[in-house]
Amino acid sequence: MEERIEVPEAPRWQRRPTERRREILDAAALVFGERGFEAATLAHVAERAGVSAGTVQHYFGTKSTLFHEVITDRFFSGAAEDEALLIAHRGSYADLLRELLERIWTRLSRPGTAELLLVGMAAEGNCPEAGRVLSGEVSGRCPRVLQGVIAAGVESGEFRSVNPQTMARVLGAALIGLVVGRRRFASYCQASPDPKAALGELLQLVEQGLDRNTHQTKELQGS
Numbered sequence: 001m002e003e004r005i006e007v008p009e010a011p012r013w014q015r016r017p018t019e020r021r022r023e024i025l026d027a028a029a030l031v032f033g034e035r036g037f038e039a040a041t042l043a044h045v046a047e048r049a050g051v052s053a054g055t056v057q058h059y060f061g062t063k064s065t066l067f068h069e070v071i072t073d074r075f076f077s078g079a080a081e082d083e084a085l086l087i088a089h090r091g092s093y094a095d096l097l098r099e100l101l102e103r104i105w106t107r108l109s110r111p112g113t114a115e116l117l118l119v120g121m122a123a124e125g126n127c128p129e130a131g132r133v134l135s136g137e138v139s140g141r142c143p144r145v146l147q148g149v150i151a152a153g154v155e156s157g158e159f160r161s162v163n164p165q166t167m168a169r170v171l172g173a174a175l176i177g178l179v180v181g182r183r184r185f186a187s188y189c190q191a192s193p194d195p196k197a198a199l200g201e202l203l204q205l206v207e208q209g210l211d212r213n214t215h216q217t218k219e220l221q222g223s
Helices: 017-039 042-049 053-060 063-076 079-088 093-108 113-122 128-156 164-185 195-210 212-222
Strands: none
Touching: 017 042, 017 053, 017 063, 017 113, 042 053, 042 063, 053 063, 063 113, 079 093, 079 128, 093 113, 093 128, 093 164, 093 195, 113 164, 128 164, 164 195
């Protein structure tokens, strides 16, 4: 049997710049989410990331720039892949919509993201550029991908006739509401539903609500 050689993890100061940048961004998301934009400092982020404040400043400069980068990372990352999935898709649009909603849910469920979303909205006056990025992602790019899937599903006859733009915004708001609500009110609600179960119920409602055959059957039963 071949002996397995354990390779020790490289110390933080020896890691590649991309790894260090990722550690700082993840640490900053947690710090900003916990403390808010005003109270958080580069020193707090450095302590959480296990690096010096000078290192954080070297990679990101000011606190506002770091906050902007964190917002972009948390809410833009993955959007390009979502768009590529829509462009290359062949097959059921219901399956694609489910996949995209699950991908968005996973991104929103990363530690610190729900809190960061609330902080980003509150900090718009102090860091307007980050606020614009957040608004663009939450109300623009993300719903546009969902809108494209819904529109294609309606055109193909798989979905019932709905307003794709309105439906996309409703779905985006529902996902954000589930994630933020679970994080903010979990300590007050003893019977808080399991996150996966909550997402499953939402996906089932979406599929039933958009399914053309189900809608036509109900119309015939009501006539």
